Amino acid sequence: MRVFVYEYMTATGTGREPGSPDHGMYREGRAMRDAVVSDFSGIAGVEAFAFPDEAAPVEGIWFEEQCCGAVSDWTIVIAPEADEVLRRYALLVGRDRGRLLGSSLAAIELTTDKLAMAQHWLAHGVRTPATSDREPTVCEAFPVVWKPRDGAGSTDTFLIRDRFELATALAARAPVRPMIIQEFVPGRAASIAFLCGPRGHVPLLPCSQLLSDDGRFKYEGGELQIPPYLAERAVELGRAAVECVPGLLGYVGVDLVLGDASDGSRDYAIEINPRLTTSFIGLRALAVFNIAGAMLKAATGGELGSLEWKPGRVRFGPDGSVRFL
DSSP, rough: OOOEEEEHHHHHHHTTTTTTTHHHHHHHHHHHHHHHHHHHSSSTOOOOEEOOOGGGGOHHHHHHHHTTOOOOOOOEOOOOGGGGGGHHHHHHHHHOOOOOOOHHHOHHHHHHHHHHHHHHHHTTOOOOOOOOOOOOOTTTEEEEEETTOOTTTTTTHHHHHHHHHHHHHHHSSOSSSOEEEEEEEOOOOEEEEEEEEETTEOOOOEEEEOOOOOSSSSSSEEOOOHHHHHHOOOOHHHHHHTTTSTTTEEEEEEEEEEOOOSSSSOOOOEEEEEETTHHHHHHHHHHHHHHHHHHHHHHHOOOOOOOOSSSSEEEEEEESOOOEE
16 A cells, blocks of 8 residues: 655745745644654555655646555645645545545535634534634724634734734734634633544544744644543544534544633634644654554544553654653
8 A cells, every 4th residue: 555645845845945944834744744654654564655855846746646546545635724725735636536535625625714614613513712704903802813714823823912912913914815803712722633534533632732922822832641631521522523524534633722611611612624733743652553554444434443542741842853741
């Protein structure tokens, strides 16, 4: 079996300039690519490959050649949701008779549109912050969050606490980009990944998210394991968030905020990432099993059995670093 792993930032060289430090999203993409290629390569009978850094930028025709069914049995696309990048590459895999180890186009379209996703969740009884596509004004019930409707990596994301921060955000955000405004919900930033397939959605260990405190929510990595009472709530809300979305397949991440109510009544689903996320790096450090192999089993309707985890806690960074706590 051949598995083609396509990571957009490294394949295109986006965020890597000669003589300059690599952009954070470039380092994050490289770390995810290397981790998943390593895990797939550890499965007997599986060959996993990706474009090396020195090959970037890769011409689009190369992607189409490698993902076609005659060359690869499966293709994994790791790409930002912004500007329909993830959707475009997922579409190419299907067009070239390839097999995408990832979610359907309909699921990608829904989860990428954060306004549509919020409305969908509300219609299915999943707690999520109030969301609108109007522009924030000085009359807001501050604080609010203002972010791109299809964003990734916290780019152009702002916590607005008063009219002065509103003026700063209005001046700093990228022009001509669809934005949404959301109610700010306090709590602990967390995430949970699921392995999705025909048999259902199998949760992995929930993680805490480490975010910058400058009002821009920059992702700085995560920690796991989290306390059991929080983990139970994360699994419950995360499961509700994914079960109402048809077409999710493979590795899917859900971002959450876990509030201060012990019954979970102040927990909120924030967004779904219909692709591999950086939490894979931390999870594989504690997994007794091979997560890539389990992902493949889930996608093909296989029985996963019991997923065993090592004891302990780890902190992982967006650059791929892992430290046991």
